[in-house]
Structures are given as C-alpha cells and as structure tokens.
Amino acid sequence: xxxxxEEKRQVKTLxxxxxxxxxxxxxxxxxxxxxxxxxxxxxxxxxxTGKLKYAADYPQxxxxxxxxxxxxxxxxxxxxxxxxxxxxxxxxxxxxxxxDVPGRNGFGAILPDQPVICQDKVRYIGDGVALVAAxxxxxxxxxxxxxxxxxxxxxAVFDPRDALAExxxxxxxxxxxxxxxxxxxxxxxxxxxxxxxxLERTYQVPFLEHAYxxxxxxxxxxxxxxxxxxxxxxQAPFAVRRNVAPVLGVPINMVxxxxxxxxxxxxxxxxxxxxxxxxxxxxxxxxxxxxxxxxEREEVTLQTCKRHPMIMELxxxxxxxxxxxxxxxxxxxxxxxxxxxxxxxPPAGGSHVHAMVMSPGPYEIENCWVxxxxxxxxxxxxxxxxxxxxxxxxxxxxxxxxxxxxxxxMDPVDIRRKNAFKLGSxxxxxxxxxxxxGLRETLDACEERFxxxxxxxxxxxxxxxxxxxxxxxxxxxxxxxxxGTGGDACGANVxxxxxxxxxxxxxxxxxxxxxxxxxPQICAEALGVELEDVRLVKPDTDLxxxxxxxxxxRSTTLMGNAIILAxxxxxxxxxxxxxxxxxxxxxxLVFCGRxxxxxxxxxxxxxxxxxxxAAAMASGMRLIGQGxxxxxxxxxxxxxxxxxxxxxxxxxxxxxxxxxxxxxxxVTVTDYVAAFDVGKAINPKALEGQIEGGVAMGxxxxxxxxxxxxxxMPQNMSLQNYLIPTxxxxxxxxxxxxxxxxxxxxxxxxxxxxxxxxxxxxAVINAVANACGGRVxxxxxxxxxxxxAIRELGGPPQD
Amino acid sequence: MxxxxxxxVNGEPQALFVKPNHTLLDVLRDDxxxxxxxxxxGEGKCGTCTVIMDGKPxxxxxxxxxxxxxxxxxxxxxxxxxxxxxxQKAFVEQGAVQCGFCTPGMIMTACALLDEKSDPSEEEIxxxxxxxxxxxxxxxxxxxxxxxCAQRIQQDKGA
Ligand code: FES
Ligand code: FES
Numbered sequence: 001x002x003x004x005x006e007e008k009r010q011v012k013t014l015x016x017x018x019x020x021x022x023x024x025x026x027x028x029x030x031x032x033x034x035x036x037x038x039x040x041x042x043x044x045x046x047x048x049t050g051k052l053k054y055a056a057d058y059p060q061x062x063x064x065x066x067x068x069x070x071x072x073x074x075x076x077x078x079x080x081x082x083x084x085x086x087x088x089x090x091x092x093x094x095x096x097x098x099x100d101v102p103g104r105n106g107f108g109a110i111l112p113d114q115p116v117i118c119q120d121k122v123r124y125i126g127d128g129v130a131l132v133a134a135x136x137x138x139x140x141x142x143x144x145x146x147x148x149x150x151x152x153x154x155x156a157v158f159d160p161r162d163a164l165a166e167x168x169x170x171x172x173x174x175x176x177x178x179x180x181x182x183x184x185x186x187x188x189x190x191x192x193x194x195x196x197x198x199l200e201r202t203y204q205v206p207f208l209e210h211a212y213x214x215x216x217x218x219x220x221x222x223x224x225x226x227x228x229x230x231x232x233x234x235q236a237p238f239a240v241r242r243n244v245a246p247v248l249g250v251p252i253n254m255v256x257x258x259x260x261x262x263x264x265x266x267x268x269x270x271x272x273x274x275x276x277x278x279x280x281x282x283x284x285x286x287x288x289x290x291x292x293x294x295x296e297r298e299e300v301t302l303q304t305c306k307r308h309p310m311i312m313e314l315x316x317x318x319x320x321x322x323x324x325x326x327x328x329x330x331x332x333x334x335x336x337x338x339x340x341x342x343x344x345x346p347p348a349g350g351s352h353v354h355a356m357v358m359s360p361g362p363y364e365i366e367n368c369w370v371x372x373x374x375x376x377x378x379x380x381x382x383x384x385x386x387x388x389x390x391x392x393x394x395x396x397x398x399x400x401x402x403x404x405x406x407x408x409x410m411d412p413v414d415i416r417r418k419n420a421f422k423l424g425s426x427x428x429x430x431x432x433x434x435x436x437x438g439l440r441e442t443l444d445a446c447e448e449r450f451x452x453x454x455x456x457x458x459x460x461x462x463x464x465x466x467x468x469x470x471x472x473x474x475x476x477x478x479x480x481x482x483x484g485t486g487g488d489a490c491g492a493n494v495x496x497x498x499x500x501x502x503x504x505x506x507x508x509x510x511x512x513x514x515x516x517x518x519x520p521q522i523c524a525e526a527l528g529v530e531l532e533d534v535r536l537v538k539p540d541t542d543l544x545x546x547x548x549x550x551x552x553x554r555s556t557t558l559m560g561n562a563i564i565l566a567x568x569x570x571x572x573x574x575x576x577x578x579x580x581x582x583x584x585x586x587x588x589l590v591f592c593g594r595x596x597x598x599x600x601x602x603x604x605x606x607x608x609x610x611x612x613x614a615a616a617m618a619s620g621m622r623l624i625g626q627g628x629x630x631x632x633x634x635x636x637x638x639x640x641x642x643x644x645x646x647x648x649x650x651x652x653x654x655x656x657x658x659x660x661x662x663x664x665x666x667v668t669v670t671d672y673v674a675a676f677d678v679g680k681a682i683n684p685k686a687l688e689g690q691i692e693g694g695v696a697m698g699x700x701x702x703x704x705x706x707x708x709x710x711x712x713m714p715q716n717m718s719l720q721n722y723l724i725p726t727x728x729x730x731x732x733x734x735x736x737x738x739x740x741x742x743x744x745x746x747x748x749x750x751x752x753x754x755x756x757x758x759x760x761x762x763a764v765i766n767a768v769a770n771a772c773g774g775r776v777x778x779x780x781x782x783x784x785x786x787x788x789a790i791r792e793l794g795g796p797p798q799d
Numbered sequence: 800m801x802x803x804x805x806x807x808v809n810g811e812p813q814a815l816f817v818k819p820n821h822t823l824l825d826v827l828r829d830d831x832x833x834x835x836x837x838x839x840x841g842e843g844k845c846g847t848c849t850v851i852m853d854g855k856p857x858x859x860x861x862x863x864x865x866x867x868x869x870x871x872x873x874x875x876x877x878x879x880x881x882x883x884x885x886x887q888k889a890f891v892e893q894g895a896v897q898c899g900f901c902t903p904g905m906i907m908t909a910c911a912l913l914d915e916k917s918d919p920s921e922e923e924i925x926x927x928x929x930x931x932x933x934x935x936x937x938x939x940x941x942x943x944x945x946x947x948c949a950q951r952i953q954q955d956k957g958a
Contacts, residue, residue, distance in 0.1 A: 038894070040892075041896070043899065044890070044896040045883060045887070046899075047896050047899025047903075048887040048888075048890045048891050048899070048903075049835075049875065049879050049883055049887055050834070050835020050836075050874070050876050050903040051835070052899055053834070054837065054900065056837070056838065057834040210934075212900075213845060213898070213900040213901050213932065213934055214837070214839065214900045215838075215839070261899075263837070263839075263899070263900030264897075264898040264934050265898075297840045297841060297842070512896075512898025512899065512900075512935045513897065685894040686894065688939075689894050689897055689935075689937075689940060692936060692937030692938070692939040692940065693897065693937040694937070695937055696936075718844060719839075719840045719842075719845050719932065720842060720844045724932060724934060725937075726930075726932060726938075727924075727928050727929045727931075727938045727941070728926065728929045730939065733939055
C-alpha cells in the first residue's frame with residue numbers, strides 16, 4: 001500500500017568518493033531544490049485524461065496512405081516486378097519499385113545496407129519490394145495484392161554459425177561476417193593453469209520483440225520551400241534526418257524531422273522511424289502530397305528490429321576459494337538481414353562491441369579472451385533494445401557465476417563479493433574504474449533487504465504434497481553511460497527572457513522515461529528559477545541543436561551537462577548585472593527559487609530573478625546560452641579490445657525468489673529486491689518507474705518471451721502469442737537506490753534507463769535453478785523448458 | 800451499406816450510421832473524434848482500447864459497431880468533470896504513467912472495478928487489470944494508484 005510503498009523504497013547517499021577529475025558541477029552543492037525531488041512529470045495529466053496526442057491521433061485529412069509490399073521469402077532474387085495493375089486501381093496515386101528511389105537506395109542507423117525498396121534481392125521475410133500510396137489504407141492494401149513479383153528462391157541461412165561456414169550462401173556482397181571483434185587481456189591459458197575448477201558452458205538467447213504498446217506510425221509532408229518534413233514517434237530525429245536526406249538526394253538542411261510523443265520505444269524506435277520516414281518521404285516526393293505509413297501490430301513484428309539473439313560459449317576458471325582466474329568466450333551475435341545498430345562505430349560504439357566489452361561481467365579477472373562474431377543471417381534484424389547487447393552477455397556470465405559457485409560449494413553471493421569491481425578495479429579492457437563504483441554496496445544492500453542467508457537456507461519444498469519448490473537467485477550487472485562513439489556529444493540552447501521565463505531547446509526525445517521532466521528540472525536548478533518557468537521545445541531538427549540519439553542511457557548525463565553549460569553562459573550576464581545591482585562580488589551571489597541574494601547576507605536585500613533578467617536585457621547583455629558537452633574521449637584498441645570505452649558505469653544487484661511447480665514447470669516470481677548505484681537520483685519517482693519497468697521486461701525475457709521463427713517467418717506476430725508480463729506476473733518489487741556520485745554527471749548522475757533490465761533475467765533464471773535443480777541455458781525458461789530441465793536431472797531434488 | 804445506431808457516449812445521446820464491419824473503437828475515434836482510447840493491437844489482447852460499456856470494461860476493438868446500439872458508453876474523456884477524476888489524479892500522483900499509451904485503458908478498467916467493488920484487495924486489482932498490458936511501468940505504481948484512489952473514495956464517503 002502507499003505507505004509501505006514509501007517505506008519499501010529507499011534512497012541512500014553513500015560517502016562521496018574524492019578523486020579530482022575536474023568535475024563539472026560541485027557535488028553536493030548546497031541547497032539543491034528541484035534536482036532530487038520527485039516533481040510531477042510534465043505530460044502525465046494530459047496522458048491520464050486522454051488528451052495527449054500520439055501519432056495515430058493526428059488528423060489525416062489530405063494524407064495519402066503508404067503501404068509496403070513485403071517479401072514472402074527469407075532469401076531470394078527478384079526476377080521481375082510488375083506494378084502496372086496496382087497503378088491502374090482507382091485511388092492509387094503511385095506504386096514504386098527500386099528504380100524509383102530518387103537518391104541512395106539504402107538506409108540504416110549505422111550502415112545504409114537496407115534498401116528503401118529492394119531492387120535485385122530480398123534478405124528477410126518483411127523486406128520491402130514495392131511501395132504504394134493511395135487515397136485510403138484499404139485501397140493501398142488492395143493495390144498490394146495487384147503487384148506481381150517473380151522471385152527466385154535462394155538457400156537461406158538461419159544460424160550465425162552456419163552463416164560463417166565456408167560456402168554458406170552469401171547474404172550481402174561484403175560477406176556474412178560483419179566483424180570479428182577481439183578482447184585480449186593477460187594470458188588466458190596461464191589463468192586456466194592457476195584454476196582449480198574450470199567450467200565450459202553454452203548459453204543461448206532468442207530474438208525478442210520490443211512490444212511497445214504503440215505500433216509505429218510516421219509521415220512525410222513536402223513543404224512549399226522544397227523541404228521534406230518527417231514526423232513520428234522517434235528516438236533519434238537526427239539519425240532519421242541523416243538517412244532521409246541522401247535517400248531523397250538532397251542536402252541534410254532540406255529535411256526536417258520532428259518527434260511526436262512516443263508510446264514506448266525501448267530502443268526499437270531508433271530504427272523503425274528511419275525505415276518508415278525514408279519510405280514515406282520517397283512516396284511524398286513522388287506524389288507531392290503528405291504520405292502517412294502506419295503499421296498494424298503484425299507488421300511491426302514482421303518488419304522492425306528486435307533484440308539480437310546470441311550464442312555464447314564460455315570457459316571460466318576459478319580457484320577453490322572462488323577467485324576468477326580466466327575468462328574465455330566465443331560469442332555468435334546474430335545480426336539478421338541488416339546491419340542496423342550492430343556494427344562498430346569506432347572506437348566502441350554499436351551493440352556488438354558493447355556486448356563484447358561487457359561480456360566478462362563486473363568482475364576483476366586478470367586473464368580474459370573473447371572472440372565475438374557479428375554476422376548476417378536471413379532472419380529479421382537485431383537493433384537496439386534496452387541494454388544494447390548487455391542483457392545477453394549478462395545472462396551468460398551470471399549463470400556461469402552460479403554454476404561455478406555450485407561446483408565449489410560456495411554461496412552465489414560470496415563468489416560475487418570475492419570478484420566484484422570496486423574503486424580502482426581494472427576491467428576486462430584494462431580500464432581503471434576511477435570513480436563512482438558502488439557495485440559491492442548494491443550487493444550488501446540487496447543482501448540485507450532481501451534477507452539472503454535466511455531465504456537461501458529455507459529454499460526447497462513449499463508444500464507437504466511436494467508439488468512446488470522455492471528458490472532464490474542473485475545477479476549483478478553493470479552498464480555504461482554514453483555510447484562510446486567518437487562523435488558522442490550533446491547540445492542545448494537556453495533562452496532567458498526579460499520576464500524571467502525560460503525556453504529550453506533540446507533534441508532528447510521523450511518515450512515515457514521522463515526526459516521532458518528531468519531536463520527542465522536540471523535547467524531550473526542551474527538558473528535558480530522554478531520548474532514552471534522553463535518551457536521545453538520538443539525535438540525538432542530545425543530548432544534544436546544536434547543532440548544525438550536518445551539511447552545508451554546517455555540523455556540525463558550528456559544533455560544535463562550541456563544544459564548546465566548553456567545556463568552558465570546566461571548566468572555570466574545575470575551574475576554581472578546582479579552584482580552591480582546588489583553591490584557585491586559575483587562569486588557571492590546565490591540564484592535560487594526566482595531570487596538572487598548575497599550568500600553572506602541571506603536575509604538582506606534580495607532581487608527577483610526577472611528584475612535581473614530585465615536589467616541585463618536592457619543593457620544589451622547576452623541572455624542566450626548554448627551548451628555543448630562531450631564525454632571524456634573513448635578508446636578501444638581494435639586488435640586487443642583494450643582501452644577505456646565508456647567513461648562511467650552504473651551498477652546493480654538483483655535478488656529474486658521464485659516458486660517452481662515441478663509437475664508443470666510453471667514459475668512464479670514471488671519476491672524481488674533490486675539495488676542500484678545511480679550516482680544521483682534526479683527524480684527518485686521517475687527513477688523507480690524505470691526500475692520497475694526494466695525488471696518487468698527482464699522477467700519476461702527470462703520466463704516467456706521469444707520470437708518463434710520458422711524458415712525465417714515469425715510465428716507469433718501478435719500479442720496473443722507473443723506474451724509479455726501482465727500485472728499477475730509481477731512480484732512485489734523493492735527498489736533500493738544508492739548514490740555514489742559520478743564527477744562527470746550533472747549533480748553526480750549516471751544513466752539508469754537500461755540497467756534495471758539487465759540483471760533481472762539471470763537473477764530469475766538462477767532462482768529457478770536454485771529451486772528445482774534444473775538449469776535452462778537456452779531461454780526462455782517457459783514451463784516446457786523448465787519441465788524438461790527437471791526431467792533431465794531425473795526429477796527434482798528430494799530434500 | 801451503413802447501419803443506424805443510437806447510443807449514449809459520455810452522457811450524450813448519439814445517432815450515427817456505421818459500417819457493419821467497423822468496431823466501436825473505429826466509431827469512437829473516427830466518427831466521434833474521441834481519441835483517448837488507443838489501438839495497440841486491434842485484436843483484444845492489449846486493453847489500450849478499453850471503454851466502459853453498460854458498466855463493464857470492454858475491449859472496444861472487439862465490439863462491432865452495430866452491437867453498440869442502445870448501449871451506454873463511457874470513455875476516458877467522459878471521466879473528468881471539470882477537473883480530473885480521482886483515478887486520473889491518483890495515476891498522475893503515484894507516477895503510474897510513463898509513455899501513457901496504456902493509461903486511458905488502464906484507468907477505464909480500474910474505474911469499472913471500483914464501481915463494482917469499492918474496496919478491492921491487491922489480488923483483485925491485479926486480476927481485474929491483468930488484461931491491460933503495460934510495457935513501461937512494471938505495474939507497481941498502477942496497483943498503488945488504484946489502491947490510493949479506492950482509499951480516497953472511501954474516505955470521501957465516510958466524511
Ligand atoms: S486494441 Fe483492443 S485490445 Fe488491443
Ligand atoms: S505507460 Fe507505456 S505502456 Fe504503460
């Protein structure tokens with residue numbers, strides 16, 4: 001209930017680590033008023049009253065409706081294509097094939113390897129071979145049926161290991177292997193020689209659907225001046241613009257991308273709007289009219305990106321007292337048909353390299369060796385999804401930690417404590433963690449809150465009839481803030497007006513995570529005004545400075561810093577003016593709650609913020625600030641995978657209790673504690689929301705979610721058979737928030753959007769194994785898989 | 800061919816001609832411009848299209864428009880009476896809203912539950928709302944919002 005819910009959540013500030021890294025904002029600056037407060041999220045009333053407009057709610061008068069004819073084959077040559085009948089259908093305005101794309105016939109978040117309209121071959125079921133625009137969706141749909149395509153089927157590849165084999169059918173001209181990335185630290189064979197126990201295990205995870213509740217919908221509107229405006233729910237308007245321009249064959253400044261409020265994204269709406277906006281823009285260019293493409297739920301599954309599946313072969317050595325000595329892993333990361341966000345953007349961007357860097361886990365290990373293959377197959381393609389390659393590798397190393405502990409007869413918590421990162425630890429890439437490492441603290445906090453030792457002692461049969469067994473599981477995790485690319489940076493503009501009101505221009509998008517609340521909070525705090533004084537201009541590439549994508553848990557940190565820098569520029573004018581007006585040195589001024597006063601004389605004369613702003617403006621001073629912030633330079637050696645790829649990490653420990661029905665294999669998660677080191681909780685309530693949602697998604701990954709593919713065809717395209725957790729599946733969740741300040745973050749904050757999703761899956765899987773003895777190494781641990789895992793053991797443990 | 804129907808929506812009588820293959824959701828959104836109910840799946844699996852029909856929460860995407868003839872419908876737009884309904888307030892205060900796409904449907908189901916049972920247990924809330932999917936929140940704050948709202952309504956009655 002609400003009272004005990006306040007109680008069950010705790011925010012605790014840990015002792016500050018003192019390392020001088022030229023931090024941007026003084027940690028613990030006196031009197032933070034707005035940052036750290038769970039202020040109401042700005043759009044929530046509109047959402048709760050049904051007034052907030054999503055893409056599907058925008059008027060459609062005057063729009064043409066675009067539809068995509070998709071390939072029924074996973075791999076085939078296009079012999080011929082005839083759209084003439086479709087063109088003749090009344091109400092059809094145009095029907096286009098590959099030759100009709102005005103510019104580059106390719107798009108992609110990193111490499112433009114996906115055709116806007118396939119011309120010579122198709123690479124997955126869902127590839128677009130023709131586009132139609134018509135006066136209604138129904139007519140457009142009819143027109144698709146009139147298009148004749150002759151295909152010549154090619155042998156298809158559905159397993160990354162097959163794709164790498166010699167003589168495998170070639171999916172792209174460049175070959176099936178996109179990259180082999182390597183990580184080499186120490187001497188892994190010497191490490192194994194020191195080990196008392198060595199285990200080899202293979203773990204496997206499937207394609208996952210984002211299952212955002214709002215199906216995709218984007219449109220393109222040609223403007224009178226020749227600009228193409230594209231709009232839709234999108235996480236990365238700048239990436240959309242960067243793709244639409246070359247596809248139309250126009251310079252970047254002739255495309256304008258605007259974000260419409262998103263009904264969930266989770267990484268998926270980084271890719272799909274690029275796809276839809278490019279296609280809508282091509283149709284709009286041909287017809288000279290606004291064109292809208294809206295996908296049905298099934299089309300979302302067929303066409304858009306998913307979470308990458310991986311096969312992970314691990315070999316890990318440990319001494320008998322639990323110290324890890326060597327970690328070796330071969331990762332087959334299945335990209336599917338198109339590159340999307342998989343490939344490397346040097347030095348350490350892209351999901352694949354990220355997965356490799358994270359794969360040995362948040363542990364000190366002297367000797368590490370990873371070979372990570374990224375390759376094409378004829379499946380749908382993998383893109384970004386909450387954790388960007390990290391959830392997959394955590395599922396492997398966190399299960400391995402438990403398997404090693406069991407082999408040693410050690411407690412899973414103890415083996416983790418023995419090896420977990422602390423301040424000064426060296427990662428697998430030999431990065432020295434020089435700040436904000438609260439991992440062990442999260443383990444301690446979680447252990448205490450969960451009551452690990454009592455609970456693990458009482459694992460076993462729940463009922464006298466011996467139908468259900470109870471077990472507990474733990475998992476740890478780490479996740480980067482920032483994206484590790486050379487160009488990772490963020491800009492913000494802040495305009496202060498003579499009446500004290502403020503406009504904030506930011507290109508960070510809102511998908512429900514709370515950016516449109518948290519960013520104005522930071523702006524208000526930095527200027528010393530109230531939250532209601534700040535109006536945020538929604539992402540629009542014509543208005544806001546380049547901000548990069550809203551991904552990688554980077555928004556609060558990078559954009560937060562850019563906002564603070566922009567506010568400082570304005571503050572220079574305000575400080576100077578207020579100093580004159582009060583007759584004190586600018587250093588002694590405090591801006592807080594719309595007042596400006598002398599720090600040393602707080603009860604003396606105070607000026608109104610708007611007075612100072614008006615006076616500054618009347619003297620021709622600059623009240624426009626532009627902030628630009630880039631994280632410390634990322635590095636990663638392309639041969640050895642050594643370097644400092646991401647400047648700071650968030651840490652977390654999760655503990656889960658489950659009950660397993662040993663006859664049916666059904667799993668119920670009965671209790672859950674998750675602890676995080678987030679640097680600084682800017683808005684604790686919004687943060688908890690991220691935790692609860694992330695854990696739910698991780699639980700779905702563990703127990704039920706999988707895109708079932710047969711010969712490249714998704715078999716569960718609707719929410720009827722692609723199951724996600726419902727309210728009945730969620731346990732009572734207790735989030736613990738610890739603050740181990742990050743000196744680079746605004747007010748000490750680190751990213752949080754993705755972290756909660758990551759350890760949740762292995763924590764649940766480990767609890768299942770603890771309960772019933774059976775371990776499911778190929779996810780999901782649905783009732784069938786758990787049932788067989790128990791059978792494989794010859795039945796559940798009898799004690 | 801169009802079929803005439805008469806029904807009451809948010810207290811207002813409506814007489815319309817509808818296509819027999821259109822759903823109640825289509826009619827609400829396209830003919831009446833009530834955009835609060837959302838279409839997350841169109842096949843009765845997500846609950847984003849939930850409205851209250853004759854006192855019961857229904858997936859409006861599953862109801863063929865002619866079947867709405869003679870019914871009394873409440874949508875999320877019909878809850879607020881000058882100011883937001885206590886359930887809407889509770890959702891906002893408890894932080895039960897993230898992307899918001901599931902919110903209108905969730906709120907309608909929750910209101911129908913409290914109309915039927917003013918003091919539901921946590922299990923009853925979870926069961927009643929289990930047909931409404933949310934991918935963002937993990938549901939914790941939604942359950943709390945319903946509990947807070949129920950409590951407040953009780954208190955107001957007592958006062
Ligand atoms: S749209 Fe009606 S249940 Fe999903
Ligand atoms: S708030 Fe996004 S689906 Fe519920």
